Amino acid sequence: MHTTRSQRWRDRRARYVPAATEIDPRCFAVDVIDTRRQATPFVEAHHYAGSMPVCRLAVGLFRNGASGRSELAGVCAFSVPINNASVPKNAGLADPLTACDLGRLVLLDDVGGNGESFLVARAFRLLRRERPGILSVISYADLVRRVGTDGHVFLPGHVGQLYATMGSRYVGRSSARTDLLLPDGRPISSRALSKIRGGETGQRYAIEQLVQAGARPPRFGEDRVDWLADLERSSLLRRRRHPGNHIYIFPLTRAARLAARKVPDLPYPRIDRACLAGDVTELPLLARGA
Template structure:
């Protein structure tokens, strides 16, 4: 099935592939790849978030070249769920390890239309082979348009059109939240902030993220909660309300489909192409008419 447009990434900038183009399956292959040496460098270089989630399986899209040589042109990351509570809520499963998130999907802009669906269908099969305990995949679409300090859009926001094309189940939105936004327009994850505030394992890496973004270093003996509050007071961090990501479910087995029977099964959201900032989800027609 051909989508109207496909969003692609290269060097952390998005582009759109017209529907007139289409992937040539004879030139591509999909296989499991090493997370540390292959997937992580690719994602950090090309995905707008420039970060890797905690990964359970990495799958690569390869373009076949002359002389048996191949080039990595896309990566799919199956990640640990954002939290254990998301699995029963979004997949209807009690065991957190029985589901995973589609944490990252990054494809080059020259792989042709439909490359996402072609790659994902094969990646799901590899996931079942390599991790048979995983029977559902949860995917999130962030509808908030992200703009950097120069006024350039680096993440246009999306509503999950790819997931609807693949016949996934739309279950609604995740919980609304308040994001802390860096000067470059990137949100810093709530988990990273929590690690700093509560002095949890991994807080050093979270602090380093802020320092690399230009934050002042904590003073000797300065309480980390007070440090974060001062960064916000000084305007380095700003708050932005988020209505929640769109949530999609891919049940991969009959048992997964049965487990999902009690979940909402809602109409797919629609992209508002006229939106210049904020949530790019089109409002329901009844609400628009009100």
């Protein structure tokens, strides 16, 4: 048994429900949804990251609502891989277009404990139907417990126990990195920082997110690199070393399963529930190479 409870979200705050609780399949349905109009607002409102990655397909979990109308209770978003190199490295597939990331998985806190597996299993089938060129799904588990400067636990940290129970292959960790954190403990994506520094399309949205978090707006004509550096000097942004996320793969076809033989097949990591900060991975297993 890998887990006895399931992580849920509401208003970007983590909550837990007993894994033994179950949803009634007669009251729920899973279907493809519109990314911009349905998935993105839901994810931005409830997922801890408050943002939506570049999405290749979004799938929603619906339940019976008031007056017989269905209401969205969860979203599974399949996104573009973090980079082209991640597909051959983690899934064993040569073509980057043949895999995607499980970019977002968020369910409300009143969905039963088996809600994730109920949604993800059906989402995989819809992914194969709608995007037949995708053969494998890569998923990442952020193992760092994040605490804001006010002491609020922004993200408890997890090791991907759900993915283990669903029969995925654990292939190791991503490369270590340095995160730039907001006061509430939320990391700023490296892609957002790149857009700001390079003046790329989308920089305005990234800057607005920082301003909403308490940053001063850039001054007229101020170099964006200098602006970010000043936010660090003012302690609004802080750096922290990240050891790398746990990585799991879900081969969806026979060809993907054969390709996955090229990548490691390691023991599933387990969570150290006594850990109050940093990497929440149980260290004995980590020492064996996970």
